[in-house]
Amino acid sequence: MNKILVVDDDTDILGLVEMLLNSHHYKVRAISRWQEIDNSIDNFKPDLVLLDVSLGGADGREICKKIKSEKETASLPIILFSANPEMGKFLKECHAQSFIPKPFELKNLLGTISHYLNPIN
Amino acid sequence: MSIRKKLVLMQVFTTVLVLIIMMIVFIASDIKEYKLRKVDSMLGIAQVLGTNSISMLQFQDQAAAIEMLAQLHNVSPEIIAAEITNNHGQVFARYPAAGEPEFSLAAGMKENSLFRNSRLLIKYPIISSKEKIGDIHLIVQLTELQKLMKSTYKVALFLLLLSVGFAFLVAFFIQSYVSRRLLNLVRTMKKAVSTGEYTVTIADEGKDEIGTLIQVYSKLMEQIKENEKKKDEFIGIASHELKTPLTTVKGYIEMLKLMETEHPKIDFVESAFKSVLKLEDLIKDLLDVSKIESGQLQLAMENFDISRLVDATISSVQMISATHNIVRKGQMENEIIYGDIKKIEQVLTNLLSNAIKYSPGEQKVIVEVEKDEKELTIKVRDFGIGIPVEEHSFIFERFYRTKGSSVHISGFGLGLYICRDIIRRHNGKIWIKSMEKGTTFIFSLPISKKTQIV
Amino acid sequence: MLTKKILSLVFLFCTAAPILHAQDGEKESNLKAAFIYSFTKYIDWGNYNNNDAFVIGVLGDNTPIISPLREIAERNTINYKRIEIKIIQGLPEEKDCNIVFISKECRFPLSDVLAYAGRGVLTISEENGYASMGTDFNFVIINDKLKFEANLNALASSGLKAGSQLLKLAIIVSGS
Numbered sequence: 133m134n135k136i137l138v139v140d141d142d143t144d145i146l147g148l149v150e151m152l153l154n155s156h157h158y159k160v161r162a163i164s165r166w167q168e169i170d171n172s173i174d175n176f177k178p179d180l181v182l183l184d185v186s187l188g189g190a191d192g193r194e195i196c197k198k199i200k201s202e203k204e205t206a207s208l209p210i211i212l213f214s215a216n217p218e219m220g221k222f223l224k225e226c227h228a229q230s231f232i233p234k235p236f237e238l239k240n241l242l243g244t245i246s247h248y249l250n251p252i253n
Numbered sequence: 254m255s256i257r258k259k260l261v262l263m264q265v266f267t268t269v270l271v272l273i274i275m276m277i278v279f280i281a282s283d284i285k286e287y288k289l290r291k292v293d294s295m296l297g298i299a300q301v302l303g304t305n306s307i308s309m310l311q312f313q314d315q316a317a318a319i320e321m322l323a324q325l326h327n328v329s330p331e332i333i334a335a336e337i338t339n340n341h342g343q344v345f346a347r348y349p350a351a352g353e354p355e356f357s358l359a360a361g362m363k364e365n366s367l368f369r370n371s372r373l374l375i376k377y378p379i380i381s382s383k384e385k386i387g388d389i390h391l392i393v394q395l396t397e398l399q400k401l402m403k404s405t406y407k408v409a410l411f412l413l414l415l416s417v418g419f420a421f422l423v424a425f426f427i428q429s430y431v432s433r434r435l436l437n438l439v440r441t442m443k444k445a446v447s448t449g450e451y452t453v454t455i456a457d458e459g460k461d462e463i464g465t466l467i468q469v470y471s472k473l474m475e476q477i478k479e480n481e482k483k484k485d486e487f488i489g490i491a492s493h494e495l496k497t498p499l500t501t502v503k504g505y506i507e508m509l510k511l512m513e514t515e516h517p518k519i520d521f522v523e524s525a526f527k528s529v530l531k532l533e534d535l536i537k538d539l540l541d542v543s544k545i546e547s548g549q550l551q552l553a554m555e556n557f558d559i560s561r562l563v564d565a566t567i568s569s570v571q572m573i574s575a576t577h578n579i580v581r582k583g584q585m586e587n588e589i590i591y592g593d594i595k596k597i598e599q600v601l602t603n604l605l606s607n608a609i610k611y612s613p614g615e616q617k618v619i620v621e622v623e624k625d626e627k628e629l630t631i632k633v634r635d636f637g638i639g640i641p642v643e644e645h646s647f648i649f650e651r652f653y654r655t656k657g658s659s660v661h662i663s664g665f666g667l668g669l670y671i672c673r674d675i676i677r678r679h680n681g682k683i684w685i686k687s688m689e690k691g692t693t694f695i696f697s698l699p700i701s702k703k704t705q706i707v
Numbered sequence: 708m709l710t711k712k713i714l715s716l717v718f719l720f721c722t723a724a725p726i727l728h729a730q731d732g733e734k735e736s737n738l739k740a741a742f743i744y745s746f747t748k749y750i751d752w753g754n755y756n757n758n759d760a761f762v763i764g765v766l767g768d769n770t771p772i773i774s775p776l777r778e779i780a781e782r783n784t785i786n787y788k789r790i791e792i793k794i795i796q797g798l799p800e801e802k803d804c805n806i807v808f809i810s811k812e813c814r815f816p817l818s819d820v821l822a823y824a825g826r827g828v829l830t831i832s833e834e835n836g837y838a839s840m841g842t843d844f845n846f847v848i849i850n851d852k853l854k855f856e857a858n859l860n861a862l863a864s865s866g867l868k869a870g871s872q873l874l875k876l877a878i879i880v881s882g883s
Contacts, residue, residue: 142497142501144497144498144501145497145500145501145504147501148500148501148504148505149504151508152504152508155508215493215496215497215500216493218551234496234497234499234500235496235499235500235503235504235533236500236503236504237507238504238507238508238511305872307872308745308749308870308872308873308875308876309876311741311742311745311748312742312745312855312873312876313738313852313853314854314876317875317876381748382748
């Protein structure tokens, strides 16, 4: 079973996504505090990270860059998540795999996740 | 009359007035002085003559006296007549013999000089050994004065005309200092009002009231700009914030849609979902507008097949429209244009959904693609309520919603504003034509590849 | 007896003339008197003027000029001196006068009169031709107008200077 780490400072969205992914047979760890990311990656060892860009005090893009720059986590697929559709342009810059705008289509979310999980699996 | 003309006239008028007053004063004083000098010199002559004629009077030598007076006239032709009277007022000698009418006046004179009818009368006593033995009268023709005055008037008039011309010139240049700044301000204001651009600043170093006016105006403009910025920021923030709970609502309702099958629950969920989608569109529009205003909207340019896009858009809109039939007229054109595919899709979708929105009941919507050498034209025709001619120029404005319809049309009225902005950025044009029944929206895009796009 | 006759004839002649032209004569005399007075304004007696009175001597006892002269003398001064009118009885009296008026009524011959008129004495006559015979001034009637002749030589030998204003109006005459 694939493990997905979801990071978003909005607990409502966190709840929704967790519930969504759970009902589609993914194992989910949902955190609202970005400071816990490193910890979660070490402990939970996710197969994919769904990362919100505006994290209340931190920029998801920077965090993505940092994760991608570390050797152990360089190959971890990261999907950026944002209400601002312009954020999609920063994919290359921070080495993220894909971008999902909010609000999202269910199909879109699930499709993108499975697309980026399969190569690894 | 413009302020410029007023200033010029004011200055010229003042100049002319002052000039005329001065001229009058000077001319008057000149004349007065001349007269005084004349009187002085004539009195002097009279005195000398009088002294010389004492003996003639004493010895009653009229002939000698007349000769003396005649000589006087030859030497000073301006003295047209002279007469010597004795103590009883009787004429002793006179030249010319006929005399002049003024001599009778001279007799009654109390002063020794009198100006009358462009002539000067002089009366001087002839005194011998402290005793008055008679009077000498002179009549002086003031031709010199008349000539002087004529030439003075001519010169004065000439100078006046010259000064008027000069004053106009000077006034014209000077007034530009004041009116230039004012006109500049007026022009800037007009521009700001007509274009809605409040960014133009005015350079002005003046420290007078006009300078103050310009400063206050600039401050006002800054305030307006601030307000605009705040408003746009607010729209941006608001739409951003709105998206977050929207995401949750949409997500859960979508889940419900998948989970519920029985009526009426599934109907409720479907209706709720439709509304959520509408909400999403509204917020998207708001966000787009705020981006346009703050200049953040950027186009992702690429070459793409417009014909395929049209077909794809028609089918996706058709999918959610049960009531209308969207038909594509004309040939299939494979045409590559350079533009932002997502934004062009947005324009098409907006036009199509407008066509559907504004033609209630089962109707047709016709889409036509045409091309010529320079540009590609896409027409979207509906058969609905139409748009009155008076509103044609307004419908592309922000927040404009057509007024005449009885049916409530939802939306902020931003769709066409966004469309226009997108098309303009592609160096294209967008306009409408009112038909007998319904409206045709037309937009054109330039065909040449890689054209400069903002 | 003969001299007496001539004298009375002359006397008659001297007195008759004025009587014959009574009114005209009066006007003329007044004018001549005025002229004489006016003359003095233009004549410089220089050193010959030491008396306390200005004396006008008249030759001819009843000549009509006496009366107007006396009137003028009463009211006026010449050179700030009072005017005295003297009827000359004997020629030596001339030397006491500033002016000697030789009237028509004069019984003395002119040459005698002139002989006694020394320097500083202005001689005025009223007979045609007298100026050329040696009087300083001589009244003449020309075109019914009273004029006067002036003999510059005579004036010069009288030692008197006459102003140009006066001479201008005079008929200049030459003669001894």
